[in-house]
Amino acid sequence: xxxxxxxxxxxxxVFTSLNCQPRVWDMEKLSNARLVKSTSxxxxxxQAGSFLTKNNPTIVDKDKQAPSGDIHDYISCGPYWxxxxxxxxxxxxxxxxxxxxxxxxxxxxxxxxMTNSVxxxxxxxxxxxxxxxxxxxxxxxxxxxxxxxxxxxxxxxYGQTIYGHFGGKGRGAGLIETYKFVDMLDGVELLxxxxxxxxxxxxxLTNWFSQYLEWMMTSKVGNQxxxxxxxxxxxxxxxxxxxxxxxxKEDIAHKQxxxxxxxxxxxxxxxxxxxxxxxxxxxxxxxxxxxxxxxLDMCSIAKTLNIDLxxxxxxxxxxxxxxxxxxxxxxxxxLSQFPYKQIKNWDEEQNKLCLQLYRADKLSNTKAYKMHSNxxxxxxxxxxxxxx
Numbered sequence: 001x002x003x004x005x006x007x008x009x010x011x012x013x014v015f016t017s018l019n020c021q022p023r024v025w026d027m028e029k030l031s032n033a034r035l036v037k038s039t040s041x042x043x044x045x046x047q048a049g050s051f052l053t054k055n056n057p058t059i060v061d062k063d064k065q066a067p068s069g070d071i072h073d074y075i076s077c078g079p080y081w082x083x084x085x086x087x088x089x090x091x092x093x094x095x096x097x098x099x100x101x102x103x104x105x106x107x108x109x110x111x112x113x114m115t116n117s118v119x120x121x122x123x124x125x126x127x128x129x130x131x132x133x134x135x136x137x138x139x140x141x142x143x144x145x146x147x148x149x150x151x152x153x154x155x156x157x158y159g160q161t162i163y164g165h166f167g168g169k170g171r172g173a174g175l176i177e178t179y180k181f182v183d184m185l186d187g188v189e190l191l192x193x194x195x196x197x198x199x200x201x202x203x204x205l206t207n208w209f210s211q212y213l214e215w216m217m218t219s220k221v222g223n224q225x226x227x228x229x230x231x232x233x234x235x236x237x238x239x240x241x242x243x244x245x246x247x248x249k250e251d252i253a254h255k256q257x258x259x260x261x262x263x264x265x266x267x268x269x270x271x272x273x274x275x276x277x278x279x280x281x282x283x284x285x286x287x288x289x290x291x292x293x294x295x296l297d298m299c300s301i302a303k304t305l306n307i308d309l310x311x312x313x314x315x316x317x318x319x320x321x322x323x324x325x326x327x328x329x330x331x332x333x334x335l336s337q338f339p340y341k342q343i344k345n346w347d348e349e350q351n352k353l354c355l356q357l358y359r360a361d362k363l364s365n366t367k368a369y370k371m372h373s374n375x376x377x378x379x380x381x382x383x384x385x386x387x388x
Contacts, residue, residue, distance in 0.1 A: 019192070020189045020190060020192050020193055021189055021304065022186035022189045022190070022387075023185075023186060023189075023242055023245055023300065023301045023304050024182060024183065024186050024242070024297050024300045024301060024387075025183075025186045025300075025387040025388070026300075026362065026387060026388055029386060029387060029388060030123075030126060030386065030387060033127060033386040034126070034127055038385075038386070040382060040383070040385040040386045041127060041386060043382065043383075044120055044123050044124055044127065044383050044386065045124050045127065045128070047116075047120040047383075048120040048121050048123065048124030048133055049124075051116075051117040051120055051121055051136060051140075052121075052132065052133070052136050054113075054117070056114075056117075056139060056140045056143040056144070057109075057110035057111075057113045057114050057140075057143075057144070058110065058143050058144060058147075058150035058151075058152075059071070059072055059073075059074060059107060059110070059111075059144065059150065059151065059152040059153075060072065060149070060150050061106055061110055062075075062105070062106040062107060063106075064105075066157070066158040067158065067167075067168040067169070068157070068158070070153065072151060072152060072153045073152075073153050073155070073157065073158055074107050074111070074152055074153070074155070074156055074158060074159060075105055075107055075158040075159070075161065075170075076104075076105045076107055076108040076158070076159050076160055076161070076170075076174060076177055077100075077103035077104070077105060077160065077161055077162065077163070078092075078094075078103075078160040078161065078162045078171070078173065079099045079100060079103070079104070079160075080094055080095055080096050080097065080098060080099065080100070081093065081094055081095075081100060081103070081162045081163070082094075082095050082098070082100050083163075090164060091162070091163065091164025091165055092162055092163045092164055092165070096281060096282045096283075097281060097282035097283040097341075097343050097344065098282075098343075103163075108177060111144075111152075111177065111178070111180075112180065114140055114143075114144045115180035115181065115183070115184045116180070117136070117137065117140050118137050118140055118141060118184045118187050118188065119180075119183050119184055119187045119383060120383060121133045121134070121136050121137035121140070121187075122134070122137050122187030122188065122190045122191050123187065123190070123383055123386070123387070125137065125190060125191065125194060126190040131194060131195060131196060134191050134194035134195075134196040134197065135194075135196040137187070137191055137196075138191060138194070138196045138197050138201060141188070141201070141205060142201065145204070145205055145208045146201070146204045146205065146208070151208075154208055154209070154211040154212035154215055155212070155215045155219065155221075156170060156174045156175055156177070156178065156215075156221060157169065157170050157219070157221055158170040158174075159171065159173070159174015159175065159177055159178075159221070160173045160174035160176075160177070161174075169221075170221055171221065171224060172221055172222070172223070172224025172225030172226075172227075172228060172232065172236075173224075173225070173228075173232055174221065175216070175221070175222070175225045175232070175235070175236055175239065176232060176235055178239065179235050179238075179239055181239060181242070181243065182238060182239055182242045182297060183387075185209075185242055185243070185246045186387070188205070188246070206246070206247050206248070209243050209246055209247050210247045210249075212243060213240070213243045213244060213247060213249065213252070216236075216239070216240055216243070217240070217252075222236075229267065229268070229277060230268065230277040230278060230287075230291070231277075231278060231287055231290055231291040231294060233264060234264050234268070234291055234294040234295065234298075235294050237256050237260055237263075237264060237298065238294050238297045238298045238301065240252070240253075240256055241253040241256040241257060241298065241301050242297075242301060244256070245301070245304075250305075253301070253305065254305060256298075257298065257301065257302045257305060257307055257309060258307075260298055260302075260309060261309065261312035261314075264295075264298075265295065265312060265314075265318060265319065265320060266314040266318045268291065269318045269319065269320070269322060269323045270318065270322075271314075271316045271317045271318055271322065272322065272326065273322035273323050273324070273325050273326030273327075274326055275287075275288050275291055275323060275326075278290075278291050279340045281341070282341045282342075282343050283341070283342055283343060283344060283345070283349075284338075284340035284341050284342055285327065285330065285338060285340070285342045285346070285349045285353070286342065286345065286349050286352075288323075288326075288327050289327060289349055289352050289353050289356055290352075291323075292320070292323055292324060292327065292356050293352070293355075293356050293359075295320050295323070296310075296320070296356060296359050296360065296363060299320070299363050300363070303363070310360075310363045310364055311364070320360070321360075321364070321368075324356070324357065324360050324368075324369075327353055328353075328357060328369065330353075331350065331353055331354065331357070332350070355384055355385070355388070357369035358388065359388050362388065
């Protein structure tokens with residue numbers, strides 16, 4: 001009798017785990033994208049088509065290993081750190097907002113390629129029901145996470161290292177480089193309906209992310225990011241909640257969501273909507289908008305848990321709406337009217353701002369930013385415009 005009960009329980013667990021439930025992406029919007037063709041859907045299919053013919057990138061495709069000596073350990077370098085002209089062989093110095101492309105590692109590039117491939121291929125599979133896209137997406141997942149010869153170890157102990165600092169070890173800031181896991185795991189949810197994505201794949205991928213979640217919560221590097229006061233702390237919470245939900249740890253996700261308003265929103269947003277720690281940067285609009293995008297990602301996750309995080313407001317008026325109102329005043333304006341530093345990509349950041357304004361309208365069920373209409377959004381070439 002006990003054996004029969006255990007067997008039934010396992011079957012129920014497998015069935016439940018294979019249910020498709022994106023946590024950030026809007027399933028209603030995705031369903032509409034299957035019916036209504038747009039420039040965004042065309043772009044998604046074009047990108048997915050290009051990934052069909054590309055070799056799968058892996059963590060072992062590099063010629064320089066992490067200080068651990070394990071080729072399966074991820075390693076990257078802090079992007080804003082440069083040789084010191086006064087001491088060329090000494091520790092690197094920081095130039096905020098100025099990306100040193102000479103230190104970009106194969107692991108960082110390949111991780112980005114892999115996550116993007118899964119995102120676009122899974123979306124193409126959902127839009128067309130063509131198994132070729134799912135097969136390639138699953139193949140890429142197996143190469144990066146599951147194959148013993150090519151899998152990444154579930155840690156970022158050497159993420160965003162800096163030459164001459166910390167004995168070659170990584171920093172909490174490195175976790176920002178796996179933030180695309182949030183979208184990628186929503187893509188994995190779409191793959192659950194495919195024949196290519198087996199129960200074994202699901203279990204092994206769950207095991208990998210369970211180990212990664214444990215590392216995030218217990219490691220020194222993970223603790224650094226947890227304690228970050230700016231966008232890095234926000235991104236940590238979102239990633240932790242998303243991974244926790246993927247591996248079935250809803251209690252952990254609930255804790256992140258429940259504490260998010262008091263620990264992140266009300267600590268980072270002023271009553272007038274300014275985000276001081278983001279505005280202090282040399283690309284202030286970029287970081288202000290990026291942090292808002294993380295806020296909205298958490299709102300979407302919270303919504304799947306039947307929690308309204310978007311409308312959380314402190315006693316003195318701090319809220320996501322206030323943060324949006326502050327940056328909204330610069331939408332469509334020239335850089336000269338922005339009272340902070342934005343040393344590059346002003347127009348690009350304006351486009352990113354428009355997307356977050358559109359998302360806010362959807363999450364709040366209002367038309368506060370109605371000028372950012374469906375027609376305007378769907379004319380963009382980006383997967384974001386069919387998932388939000």
